[in-house]
Amino acid sequence: MWNLSAPWWEFVLRGLIVYGSLLVLLRLSGKRQIGQLTSLDLVLLLVLSNAVQNSMNAGDNSVTAGLILAVTLVGANLVLAWLSWRSRRFENVVEGRPQVLVHEGHVYPDVMKNAYITRDDLHKALRHAGCQRVADVHFAILENDGTISVMVKKEVPQTPRDAASSLWRAPDNDSNDTPV
Incomplete structure (x- = not known):
């Protein structure tokens, strides 16, 4: 023993x-x-x-x-x-070092591919952060521990009318505006 x-x-x-x-x-x-x-x-x-x-x-x-x-x-x-x-x-x-997956609404597919992050993984992290569209993301970073940190763009409407019109605005056909 x-x-x-x-x-x-x-x-x-x-x-x-x-x-x-x-x-x-x-x-x-x-x-x-x-x-x-x-x-x-x-x-x-x-x-x-x-x-x-x-x-x-x-x-x-x-x-x-x-x-x-x-x-x-x-x-x-x-x-x-x-x-x-x-x-x-x-x-x-x-x-390792943190890697930027999204910056100012632009997705970096090569970084995602190298890190084996699927679009579904990214969209899940964005939903958890309260993002409705990739275009709303200031940045999304793959951290060293494998988690994805998301910072949402902060848009402050200038007038109450701007705020109301942004609620009724139709989404563009841009791929970054697709719901996540």
Whole structure:
């Protein structure tokens, strides 16, 4: 129960290798996998954890090996969090940078494609922010954690008549004016 089948440092090394490899794989898979966890993503994470278990514990099911691995993984996470806090450059490498999806009503499809964000994902985020049309968006940003932050344009009518007329105005046929 407490006896190790390998030296303690081997478990630390195995844990760090698996932690670093998974971090790189998840970073390469995009922000959507992190912030917008779907049932497919959850299954992937569960299967991944099972797949890498034996590579970390080398077949050793002792309590001591499990504790060494747990301390190693939590420690590695704390070190990376501290380094990210200390260095903006390191944070950009590990966590990435926010990406602009929409600016002044203009959608950037190439950014959405690279981040695996569908128009439906974008429209859902816009609806949550209270936007009715893409043209109403000042900016929408894909954050490092996979969430989409939306800032709505603030239009202040100059007179009560302008406010009333804007309620009855027919939408243009522009693609950015389509309801979301």
